[in-house]
Amino acid sequence: MDRIAAILELVARSRTGLTLSGMAKELDAPISSTQGLVNGLVATGYLEEHERRYSLGSAPYLLNRLAGRQPVSTVTHADLEDVHASSGLTTVLSIAVGPNIFYVDYCSSDPKFAYLAENYVRRSLIRTSGGWILLAGMEKRDLWAYIQTLPDEDRDTVERFFAALPEIEQTGICASPNESTDGDGVSVAVRENGKTVAAVGVIAPHTVITKERDRLVALLEQGARSWSVRSVRP
Incomplete structure (x- = not known):
């Protein structure tokens, strides 16, 4: 679970998306195991892949919309x-x-x-x-x-x-x-x-x-x- 969270944060911070090898390097993890996690995140909508670069998918936004909340709603x-x-x-x-x-x-x-x-x-x-x-x-x-x-x-x-x-x-x-x-x-x-x-x-x-x-x-x-x-x- 820690590695999944790390993948999501790395991709969210990237403005142009990350390659699989780039993620594996940042995680100091084998490409093979990183690929398995990334495939699961793509399949469930947490990541999107385009021209071998991964960006944040729509699932994280949807979860917050389903919950009807923002991180903070009372302070503008x-x-x-x-x-x-x-x-x-x-x-x-x-x-x-x-x-x-x-x-x-x-x-x-x-x-x-x-x-x-x-x-x-x-x-x-x-x-x-x-x-x-x-x-x-x-x-x-x-x-x-x-x-x-x-x-x-x-x-x-x-x-x-x-x-x-x-x-x-x-x-x-x-x-x-x-x-x-x-x-x-x-x-x-x-x-x-x-x-x-x-x-x-x-x-x-x-x-x-x-x-x-x-x-x-x-x-x-x-x-x-x-x-x-x-x-x-x-």
């Missing part, structure tokens, strides 16, 4: 623009995919964060304020399973996360964990039907986040109240 790009305008800081919408956090939308004048968002660069959940929000919203069995996969170098970070966990669960806010070398942040949970589905955060150097912490918390809490109204379904 205009909402991120509002937070960015009020905070003056990079603003991101994040989701968890497996053990990683991805920025799926953003508003920023900082090219570094634009690159991370536009290229869906994966980052560690345990190293960002948005990641702490998403971890706090996980089912406990999934949280324990994730924590067990982390290397020993993350153990101090894990202890700090668990110390902050009760407050994050109560407030839906994570402010200034200072666990990333890229910057620090304040993030708020985006909840739909009582479940945390994403995080909205503002990112800046640690000194800026520390100085503006209370104002940023209030700003994101205000936004979360308006988003939660949209998530209520009859």
Whole structure:
């Protein structure tokens, strides 16, 4: 299953499609075994083949349409623009995919964060304020399973996360964990039907986040109240 997921992600990231040999090389796997997996994905509509290059098929889109959902339905790009305008800081919408956090939308004048968002660069959940929000919203069995996969170098970070966990669960806010070398942040949970589905955060150097912490918390809490109204379904 891990190799199937890796094939789908590789193809999804390719703008022109991938050859079988290209996929096998990226996976460090024999062409013969890769061919078997690819054939099954083509047969079920997850991949499409044209002139010996493979691209993403229609099945992944269909599954989400059948489920009647988007990754996040309550927070719009205009909402991120509002937070960015009020905070003056990079603003991101994040989701968890497996053990990683991805920025799926953003508003920023900082090219570094634009690159991370536009290229869906994966980052560690345990190293960002948005990641702490998403971890706090996980089912406990999934949280324990994730924590067990982390290397020993993350153990101090894990202890700090668990110390902050009760407050994050109560407030839906994570402010200034200072666990990333890229910057620090304040993030708020985006909840739909009582479940945390994403995080909205503002990112800046640690000194800026520390100085503006209370104002940023209030700003994101205000936004979360308006988003939660949209998530209520009859």
